[in-house]
Amino acid sequence: SAVISQKPSRDICQRGTSLTIQCQVDSQVTMMFWYRQQPGQSLTLIATANQGSEATYESGFVIDKFPISRPNLTFSTLTVSNMSPEDSSIYLCSAHPIGGTDTQYFGPGTRLTVL
């Protein structure tokens, strides 16, 4: 398995500002994933982040709004830009451990509230 941590665990932000969420894995992983969970809803994949290449975004999500970095095999960041109240969600990162069973393990999530 993989142990994944996220920072911050929660934040309250003002409309129009940006927040960068960090995701750290305790071992090297191939792909890292960013999901959004809106209040009372299921999880939706935002993008897949591979080290050394541009992130791949799902339909409905764009790089300008959710820029992602993946500088090495254990770390990724997701920025939520120009925030609005509709961005209030839990943002979770996940990863496959290298040599593992292709199971995605998740971080604890970042609870974002936009006022």
Place this chain on the structure above:
Amino acid sequence: AQKVTQAQTEISVVEKEDVTLDCVYETRDTTYYLFWYKQPPSGELVFLIRRNSFDEQNEISGRYSWNFQKSTSSFNFTITASQVVDSAVYFCALTLNTDKLIFGTGTRLQVFP
């Protein structure tokens, strides 16, 4: 297209009751993987089980058991002798290539003492 349906939005039981959470999936692919995750009130997503499409053997882990039936495209999850700590939202998920996880809408389980 792939889809996961969890028709039960919320289930309430009293401690020690058995409870089954239903999951029905749709895919035309013959190779796929199914998962169950638990999301307690704290918000983290806890991995419970992974099953590939070629392994229909049912699995038991303590009080948890899973019934995978390809004939009905179902992957149901049973908790035996439920406990208050089992209270959480449970998600069933499907992936074809072990990348994108497609989640169901989740079932909120409340176990009352």
